Amino acid sequence: MIEAYKPIHLPCGGVAYFEVESGISYRCEMCMAVVGSVGMPSYCRDEYRKTEMLDILAGKQKGYTF
Numbered sequence: 202m203i204e205a206y207k208p209i210h211l212p213c214g215g216v217a218y219f220e221v222e223s224g225i226s227y228r229c230e231m232c233m234a235v236v237g238s239v240g241m242p243s244y245c246r247d248e249y250r251k252t253e254m255l256d257i258l259a260g261k262q263k264g265y266t267f
């Protein structure tokens with residue numbers, strides 16, 4: 202597995218796996234929605250954004266974006 206495509210653990214309790222078919226997105230296994238998309242439940246997206254912000258503040262932005 203390529204290092205950059207490691208699964209993301211989301212605050213909703215699900216794990217998002219990189220979709221090799223699309224090549225650009227992660228899909229939350231719990232919500233069955235693409236991470237960052239409108240189909241993603243707001244609670245999951247909001248929590249995820251908070252987590253991402255904390256990562257940015259901590260200086261460890263992983264390089265994935267919405």
Ligand SMILES: [Zn+2]
Nearest residue numbers: 213229232245
């Ligand atoms: Zn989710």
